[in-house]
Amino acid sequence: MFYRNSASTGLWAVRWLAAAVVLAAMASTAWAEEPSITRIEEDWELVIGEPSPNSDAPQVTCAVSPLSDMNSYSATFVVNHHEAPAFAAGGLQLQAWNGETLLASRRAPNQAVLATPGETIRWTQVMKKTADGVEFEVLNGSSTTWGGFGGEGTLKLPIAAPIPNLNGYNPENSVEHSGVSYAGNRVQSLVLKRVRAYTDEGLLAEDANPRIVHSTSE
Template structure:
């Protein structure tokens, strides 16, 4: 497997090169052209089958990291549960973790719990870096239970020494995300597409659907 760091020519690691070069959307890109990714958008979809409000079911967790693992700073978005600083059912919570240690959390949706059959919950998880600050946020959320959600109330910022998000890997998000409780009540949890933005404003989108969970 290739390294997660930039090579001597300033090229992106293999995962980001595939996202940029293979889609062919970075204008003027050429071999060896250095590209700094400063924003990543993950578009997620959770399709509910038959929820059970009385038992706080189901519950899902989605993870996002600026690098190829979750050993350092990363974000966790919880749906229909809030586990920090202690468990509370329902609602939405965005958490900042450093490895196994929780650092901060914000929440929205009060304690409303999933209770509508065949509901679809969609949202965008955003990670961006600017001026030595790493920002995680949830935006554009749509659901029957919580209505529109996301924005300033689901945003966490933290100082960082990272210069870019070139080590981002969508497979890390998929691998560490899950329907952790009552998966039989969820039709699917999927990362529908990923968009990245460079420091010069160029964009690329990967429309590969990455399935975290699906009923047979």
């Protein structure tokens, strides 16, 4: 896990609502009630500097939650290591949590260790509201070390959770609780590039404002 005990800011649903008004060309019309968000997509980009295969470095964790903090239901995507049921070097793992309790985890089939200097890794983290809870998934992954990853349910975790929708989601919460957990000097950048929110009717809002989580150039 990574930075799981910090508080984060709220009010992101208000920003989504404002963006949705613009996107729908309804600036002069107030919403009768807040739209119910049922899917969130986060596009991430990780650029490696000089990896160290012998020390399993670097290691990265990206977190997401349907709520405004990480004190309840959340997921973490760990890169170049996995932590459950025990620590092991290399690979990719998706974990679902309730506070400090691990609910489930799933590893990608390819468990290679990062070894390519300058490698760029991209993926999309998805949360989807289901009938009895939330489904976390990693999709559209691309890399040199692991090739394509995600899709076909290889990194998908459904959990039971009494959450009516994903309106509590806040991208700043994801940024605050994500980062390079080991050997930050070996990562050029980690960026949350883009966020999309959907209702059952389709795309509600898109935020293309890049959020820099880690950069060695700063």
